[in-house]
Amino acid sequence: MTPQPITHHIDDALLMAYSAGTLPEAFSLAIATHISMCDECRATLESFDAVGGQLMEDQSPVTMNDDAFTKTMAMVGKQSIQRPKPANDIPSVLAGYIGGSLDDVEWRSLGGGIKQKIILAGRDATARLLYIPAGQSAPDHGHSGTELTLVLRGAFKDVSGHYRAGDIEITDDSVEHTPIADMGEDCICLAVTEAPIRFTSMFYRALQPFFKI
Numbered sequence: 001m002t003p004q005p006i007t008h009h010i011d012d013a014l015l016m017a018y019s020a021g022t023l024p025e026a027f028s029l030a031i032a033t034h035i036s037m038c039d040e041c042r043a044t045l046e047s048f049d050a051v052g053g054q055l056m057e058d059q060s061p062v063t064m065n066d067d068a069f070t071k072t073m074a075m076v077g078k079q080s081i082q083r084p085k086p087a088n089d090i091p092s093v094l095a096g097y098i099g100g101s102l103d104d105v106e107w108r109s110l111g112g113g114i115k116q117k118i119i120l121a122g123r124d125a126t127a128r129l130l131y132i133p134a135g136q137s138a139p140d141h142g143h144s145g146t147e148l149t150l151v152l153r154g155a156f157k158d159v160s161g162h163y164r165a166g167d168i169e170i171t172d173d174s175v176e177h178t179p180i181a182d183m184g185e186d187c188i189c190l191a192v193t194e195a196p197i198r199f200t201s202m203f204y205r206a207l208q209p210f211f212k213i
Contacts, residue, residue, distance in 0.1 A: 006038045008167035015041065019048040026125035029097065030148045030168070030192045036091035037166040090152055094190065098129065102153060102188055107131055114138055125194045132156060132181040132189075142176040144195035149179070154187035156180055 010018075010031055017023050018031045035042045090102055097119045098105055107115035107129075115131040132138050134154070148170055155164040158177040163169055171177065181187035 004164045006166040024124035026120045026127035026192045032093045033091050034168045127192045130189045130191045132187045135183045137180040140178040141197045141199050143173050147171045148192040150190040152188045154185040155182040156187045
C-alpha cells in the first residue's frame with residue numbers, strides 16, 4: 001500500500017529553534033524524528049542550517065583548547081558503541097530511546113486500553129509513547145504549554161484535523177481535544193509536553209500524579 005503523504009508539518013519557528021540548538025532534548029527528539037520521515041521539513045531545515053553556517057563563517061575565529069578535538073572524538077566513539085538494534089517500523093533517531101521496535105515497548109496502562117511509555121523525562125519537557133487502540137479515544141484534555149504529537153503508526157483525528165503516520169500536531173494552552181484513533185489499526189504516537197496536561201475527567205485528574213502525565 002502506498003504511504004499517505006505527510007500533510008501536517010513543523011512550523012518555521014520550531015525548525016529554526018531546532019537548527020539553532022535551543023530546544024529541550026524531548027522537543028528536539030520529536031522534531032528529529034519527524035524530519036527523518038518528512039522530505040519537506042528536512043529541506044526547510046537544510047536551508048536554515050545553511051544560513052546558520054554562513055553566519056558562523058562570518059564570525060571571528062575562536063581559539064580552541066589543545067585537547068578539544070580529542071575530547072570530541074572520544075564522545076563520538078562512546079555514542080557509536082551504544083547503537084540500538086535495528087527497527088524497521090521507526091526512524092533510527094528514535095530507536096535508541098525505546099530500545100528497538102514499537103512491538104517490543106513495555107507499556108504502562110492508563111485505563112480504557114490507553115497505554116504510555118515515558119522515554120525521556122527532562123526538567124523542561126517530557127517525551128512519551130502513547131498507544132490508543134483502534135476506534136478508541138484518548139482522555140479529553142487541554143494543555144498548560146506546547147505539545148507535539150507525532151504519529152508513528154496508525155492515525156487519529158481530533159478537532160484540528162486528521163493525522164496519519166509522519167504527521168505532527170502542534171497544540172498549546174488554547175486547545176482542548178480528544179484524539180480518536182482510526183478504525184482498523186491501533187495508533188502509536190510520540191507525544192512531547194513541556195508541562196502537565198489538563199484532564200477534564202476527575203478520574204484522570206486524581207490518577208495524574210501516578211501516571212506522570
